[in-house]
Amino acid sequence: MATGVGVTMEVGNDGVAIITFSNPPVNVLTVPIFDGLKEKFVEATRRDDVKAIVLTSKGGKFCVGLDINIFETVHKTGDISILPDVSIDLLVNTIEDGKKPVVAAIEGLALGGGLELAMGCHARIAVPKTQLSLPELSLGVLPGSGGTQRLPRLVGLSKAVEMMLLSKPIMSEEGKELGLIDALVSSEELLRVSRLWALDIAARRKPWIRSLHRTDKLGSLSESREILKVARQQGKQTAPNMPQNLACLDVIEEGIIHGGYNGVLKEAQVCKELVLSDTSRGLVHVFFSQRAISTVPNVTDIGLKPRSVKKVAVIGGGLMGSGISTALILSNIYVVLKEINSEYLQRGIKMVEGNVRGLVARKKLAQDKADKALSMLKGVLDYSEFRNVDMVIEAVIEAVPLKQKIFSEIEKACPPHCILASNTSTIDLNIVGEKTSSQDRIVGAHFFSPAHLMPLLEIVRTEKTSSQVILDLIAVGKIIKKVPVVVGNSTGFAVNRTFFPYTQGAHLLVNLGVDVFRIDRLISSFGFPMGPFQLQDLAGYGVALTAGKELATAFADRSFQSPLVELLVKSGRNGKNNGKGYYLYKKGSKPKPDPSVLPIIEECRRITNILPDGKPISISDKEIVEMILFPVVNEACRVMEDGVVVRASDLDIASVLGMSFPSYRGGIVFWADTVGPNHIYSSLKNWSELYGSFYKPSRFLEERATKGIPLSVPASTSPASRSRL
Ligand SMILES: C[C@H](O)CC(=O)SCCNC(=O)CCNC(=O)[C@H](O)C(C)(C)COP(=O)(O)OP(=O)(O)OC[C@H]1O[C@@H](n2cnc3c(N)ncnc32)[C@H](O)[C@@H]1OP(=O)(O)O
Numbered sequence: 001m002a003t004g005v006g007v008t009m010e011v012g013n014d015g016v017a018i019i020t021f022s023n024p025p026v027n028v029l030t031v032p033i034f035d036g037l038k039e040k041f042v043e044a045t046r047r048d049d050v051k052a053i054v055l056t057s058k059g060g061k062f063c064v065g066l067d068i069n070i071f072e073t074v075h076k077t078g079d080i081s082i083l084p085d086v087s088i089d090l091l092v093n094t095i096e097d098g099k100k101p102v103v104a105a106i107e108g109l110a111l112g113g114g115l116e117l118a119m120g121c122h123a124r125i126a127v128p129k130t131q132l133s134l135p136e137l138s139l140g141v142l143p144g145s146g147g148t149q150r151l152p153r154l155v156g157l158s159k160a161v162e163m164m165l166l167s168k169p170i171m172s173e174e175g176k177e178l179g180l181i182d183a184l185v186s187s188e189e190l191l192r193v194s195r196l197w198a199l200d201i202a203a204r205r206k207p208w209i210r211s212l213h214r215t216d217k218l219g220s221l222s223e224s225r226e227i228l229k230v231a232r233q234q235g236k237q238t239a240p241n242m243p244q245n246l247a248c249l250d251v252i253e254e255g256i257i258h259g260g261y262n263g264v265l266k267e268a269q270v271c272k273e274l275v276l277s278d279t280s281r282g283l284v285h286v287f288f289s290q291r292a293i294s295t296v297p298n299v300t301d302i303g304l305k306p307r308s309v310k311k312v313a314v315i316g317g318g319l320m321g322s323g324i325s326t327a328l329i330l331s332n333i334y335v336v337l338k339e340i341n342s343e344y345l346q347r348g349i350k351m352v353e354g355n356v357r358g359l360v361a362r363k364k365l366a367q368d369k370a371d372k373a374l375s376m377l378k379g380v381l382d383y384s385e386f387r388n389v390d391m392v393i394e395a396v397i398e399a400v401p402l403k404q405k406i407f408s409e410i411e412k413a414c415p416p417h418c419i420l421a422s423n424t425s426t427i428d429l430n431i432v433g434e435k436t437s438s439q440d441r442i443v444g445a446h447f448f449s450p451a452h453l454m455p456l457l458e459i460v461r462t463e464k465t466s467s468q469v470i471l472d473l474i475a476v477g478k479i480i481k482k483v484p485v486v487v488g489n490s491t492g493f494a495v496n497r498t499f500f501p502y503t504q505g506a507h508l509l510v511n512l513g514v515d516v517f518r519i520d521r522l523i524s525s526f527g528f529p530m531g532p533f534q535l536q537d538l539a540g541y542g543v544a545l546t547a548g549k550e551l552a553t554a555f556a557d558r559s560f561q562s563p564l565v566e567l568l569v570k571s572g573r574n575g576k577n578n579g580k581g582y583y584l585y586k587k588g589s590k591p592k593p594d595p596s597v598l599p600i601i602e603e604c605r606r607i608t609n610i611l612p613d614g615k616p617i618s619i620s621d622k623e624i625v626e627m628i629l630f631p632v633v634n635e636a637c638r639v640m641e642d643g644v645v646v647r648a649s650d651l652d653i654a655s656v657l658g659m660s661f662p663s664y665r666g667g668i669v670f671w672a673d674t675v676g677p678n679h680i681y682s683s684l685k686n687w688s689e690l691y692g693s694f695y696k697p698s699r700f701l702e703e704r705a706t707k708g709i710p711l712s713v714p715a716s717t718s719p720a721s722r723s724r725l
Contacts, residue, residue: 007036015051052198065112101201116145133169140280144271212260282666289649306475317348321395323451383413456657491554501631507562513616527662537581681705
């Protein structure tokens with residue numbers, strides 16, 4: 001066992017046994033920890049000098065739950081027997097129904113199995129601001145140690161359903177109001193109060209409560225059924241592809257109808273079934289992939305320390321610049337926002353204010369924090385404030401000469417340590433920085449719109465960008481609560497490059513006679529928040545035209561260009577911006593497919609003239625999804641082969657966070673490996689013969705498919721690998 005890992009017991013003169021478990025840094029529950037707990041509880045129950053027990057942990061973080069590596073091992077081996085089976089033996093028989101009262105002393109956080117362990121105790125004392133949550137559904141499983149039964153009995157069914165279905169944490173203050181926590185005390189008082197509480201229960205001065213036996217908070221059967229019915233309807237609507245949501249509600253219902261103990265039995269059985277589901281495989285993969293991105297070879301492993309970035313200049317107050325400024329000021333980074341005239345500057349500042357106000361209106365930000373954030377913003381029209389900035393983020397239109405001019409100006413205006421970042425989404429950074437002699441400080445900081453809300457930050461490095469600058473930007477990304485993924489310099493970088501065939505593939509299908517609204521419906525059913533055409537409406541046609549052209553030129557050998565967006569613009573449509581695109585947009589109502597767009601699509605089909613024999617192709621729903629997503633996988637293969645990403649799983653995270661690829665499918669590469677490279681390769685080969693080079697399989701895909709190697713296996717094992725990182 002590693003140092004500091006284990007379970008100890010100390011019996012005080014007061015007759016209280018303090019059982020302490022420790023598994024740094026976050027006290028995950030593993031088989032040895034469970035074994036240690038069992039041993040100590042049995043010993044404390046047996047010993048005559050022990051009147052009561054306090055369960056606690058070391059290090060200020062009570063417990064983050066079961067070790068998720070165990071799920072990963074089950075996924076790799078299929079061996080479900082390694083899953084600890086503690087729900088009845090340890091939690092019910094040994095702790096809850098044991099002969100001595102147990103109080104949980106909780107500090108920092110109690111998540112998943114950690115909170116379940118605490119709920120098996122007879123009382124819970126917590127430190128203020130302790131985070132409490134059952135997030136198991138976000139891993140594709142359900143609480144497997146009695147959580148589905150005890151939480152409703154402690155906080156009421158509605159709140160418990162909300163906390164589990166949304167994996168929503170609460171703080172111990174709310175936990176106290178709800179009855180989940182019995183007392184809130186300072187960290188220094190935690191053990192003293194817990195000991196006294198345990199002794200009070202032993203002496204019957206305080207109630208000895210076994211949560212599983214309670215029914216007082218459950219309400220009547222008909223009320224419970226109504227709550228579960230509404231939750232099922234919502235689950236079907238919002239998470240149709242997530243089996244764990246409905247399974248969790250079924251398990252809760254079992255306990256309500258047949259009693260908590262039967263609920264626990266069913267819970268353990270369903271949890272095991274869910275662990276083996278594709279959804280759990282995908283979500284657990286995403287969990288670990290998101291943590292893996294923090295390791296970047298030659299950046300995070302060479303002993304460098306991130307420098308502090310306190311003041312940032314943002315150039316350009318448009319949609320992106322104002323979003324980036326918002327993200328920075330919300331995290332206490334001072335921003336100078338530069339525009340070329342006061343009209344544009346005022347507009348930019350208003351947009352930032354609007355972003356911040358929007359967060360307050362949606363109760364995501366307190367008013368005092370909003371005021372504080374806005375006080376960190378200063379609008380400027382020249383470079384004088386740039387003399388002491390730590391970083392500049394350029395966010396002007398995608399025009400090479402303009403960006404080059406800005407970069408040579410900021411090179412002179414900023415101090416020599418200043419990071420020079422561009423938010424370009426497509427332009428080669430070497431070209432952006434061509435007219436400077438500071439290539440080592442030039443880096444891409446590619447945010448996704450709306451920049452204050454979207455979690456991904458693509459950090460683009462050239463061969464010349466210094467490791468220090470990359471490390472600094474990773475640190476800034478984390479401070480502003482983004483997930484920073486370091487990628488290599490290539491047109492479209494990782495995300496836009498991988499996903500350019502997504503839009504083009506959808507357009508190609510339309511020109512082959514497939515209905516736009518059918519495509520959008522199917523892509524939404526696959527799990528994207530919306531289809532490619534609604535997304536185009538939302539992003540605005542200007543972006544579609546400029547970025548689309550850039551990518552089509554760079555990848556001319558495999559691009560499909562449709563005149564549809566130009567035709568839409570000619571007919572006075574500009575997507576959501578002017579309320580008219582493929583859909584009609586009215587305030588307060590959902591977008592409606594607009595039938596008057598169909599003649600424009602017909603005109604487009606006449607221009608491209610690719611309908612085989614002049615007739616629309618006949619195609620299944622499954623094939624439509626594949627004809628859009630397999631070309632994306634194909635480009636992902638090229639991105640990996642070109643070394644644009646460090647690991648395949650970085651592309652998974654980038655696709656989930658940047659393109660809203662459904663997380664429960666594990667990301668684009670993980671999903672492709674689930675579908676099977678061979679099926680993808682042979683489908684693409686077939687379509688390329690029928691419909692042209694857009695579908696031509698890449699060399700990397702062909703090699704993996706023919707050799708039977710998963711796409712996620714590191715590219716370095718492939719002879720064609722040539723890293724840009
Ligand atoms: C039977 C039960 O019902 C089943 C369960 O309990 S399932 C588990 C339920 N618990 C969870 O889902 C919690 C998952 N963890 C988290 O949400 C976050 O890690 C956290 C909020 C605890 C901390 O976040 P943060 O401070 O950003 O640190 P983060 O980098 O995520 O985690 C620190 C380290 O702990 C690891 N870790 C955190 N929770 C873990 C877990 N439950 N199992 C294994 N490792 C875990 C992370 O992988 C990371 O490891 P690394 O340093 O080697 O990369």
